[in-house]
Amino acid sequence: MIVQNAPADVLSDVLRLMQAQTLCSARLVARGAWSIRFQPPDTIKFNVMTAGTCWIRPDGPDGPDGREAPRRLDAGDCFVVVRGGFVLASAPDLPPVPAAQVFQAPGGEANVNAGNGVPGAAGDEVRFLGGSVRFDRLDGGLLFDLLPRLLMIPGDVPGAAPIGWLLDQLDREWRAGGVGSQLVCNDLLRLMFVHALRTHLSEHPPQGANWLAASLDSSIGRALGAIHAEPCRNWTLAELAGIAGRSRSSFAAAFRERVGIPPIDYMLRWRMRLAATRLRRGQEPVSTIAASLGYLSDSAFSATFRRIMGVSPVRYRTGADKAPASDRAAAIKD
CATH class of the missing domain: 2.60.120.280 (Regulatory protein AraC)
Structure with missing residues (x-):
């Protein structure tokens, strides 16, 4: 089968x-x-x-x-x-x-x-x-x-x-x-x-450097699709470049031009967007969310979350209803 x-x-x-x-x-x-x-x-x-x-x-x-x-x-x-x-x-x-x-x-x-x-x-x-x-x-x-x-x-x-x-x-x-x-x-x-x-x-194809415009690009779109298909995987630049059918340098430059941020940054921001949503909507332990997104330790996950979202996972969960605009924009929009 x-x-x-x-x-x-x-x-x-x-x-x-x-x-x-x-x-x-x-x-x-x-x-x-x-x-x-x-x-x-x-x-x-x-x-x-x-x-x-x-x-x-x-x-x-x-x-x-x-x-x-x-x-x-x-x-x-x-x-x-x-x-x-x-x-x-x-x-x-x-x-x-x-x-x-x-x-x-x-x-x-x-x-x-x-x-x-x-x-x-x-x-x-x-x-x-x-x-x-x-x-x-x-x-x-x-x-x-x-x-x-x-x-x-x-x-x-x-x-x-x-x-x-x-x-x-x-x-x-x-x-x-x-x-x-x-x-x-x-x-x-x-x-x-x-x-x-x-x-x-x-x-009317979208303009500018953002995920929506990039998703319609035949090359960069394949790399984005791979990140979304396996957000828990620790993708390397070489792996994503291979999926896009480009050299590493060509892919890195094209991805940044189309999306606005480097490929690995996008991967991390998408992970943190997924994590933030789960923190707001459920009661899963932080350790469970961290493991499901490819992190071997809670501390590594928490450090990345704090760097991208501006607060720790615990503080984000308790203050999600009052999250400022900067939190909303932190992940993959820019």
């Missing part, structure tokens, strides 16, 4: 660490002329358009952000709001009403018709399904700090084909409302969110 392990996937690793969970929670049906302002969310907002055409514009602190023009949404498109408020409207210049005024009915349903406080001419029906992506507050920045505030994924780009099929299933499931429907809708939205991320990264 041949057993083949799935290849290491850095993005999946980070999403698991963040405990990213999707909740399909809202449906919007709008007719005529309408405009709705959504306040900055405390989660990631993910929405898919099932019918019609409308416009979205990012909102600034004191109203529409003039630096970004309104953008058109068509049936099959989806968008991800990473941070900041936004306005959805049947036309770009209509005055908006607050979303709280619209989403008052139980069950996350909202129906908007021309004449309910939003002036303008009648238009075609627009339908949305939406939800949120919740994540660990200390680990979420690993991914979302590297993304733009608004991700637009057109339904007609090559990588979006699976989203269209999933959208049909989600729309049908939401309408049917059968046994277990909420769980099915949540899982379908989760799959759509991951496909949306994939498509965005394919169409």
